[in-house]
Amino acid sequence: MTALLPEDAAWLASSTGIDTDQPCTHYDAAHGRTCGATPTRQYIPGRRCYQHAPDRKKETR
Numbered sequence: 001m002t003a004l005l006p007e008d009a010a011w012l013a014s015s016t017g018i019d020t021d022q023p024c025t026h027y028d029a030a031h032g033r034t035c036g037a038t039p040t041r042q043y044i045p046g047r048r049c050y051q052h053a054p055d056r057k058k059e060t061r
């Protein structure tokens with residue numbers, strides 16, 4: 001796993017902390033596959049990494 005940015009670590013720390021190493025299930029249409037990134041958190045639509053968290057504001061970084 002790659003090193004976490006401070007904002008990623010803070011995001012992860014606010015999660016329930018269970019199974020954070022399960023892959024992101026966000027479907028990436030551009031690549032024709034699911035994201036698969038880790039760490040992730042469990043959301044109602046499914047497991048999402050930091051970039052694909054549904055409560056995250058749409059922004060580029």
Ligand SMILES: [Zn+2]
Nearest residue numbers: 024035049052
């Ligand atoms: Zn993702």
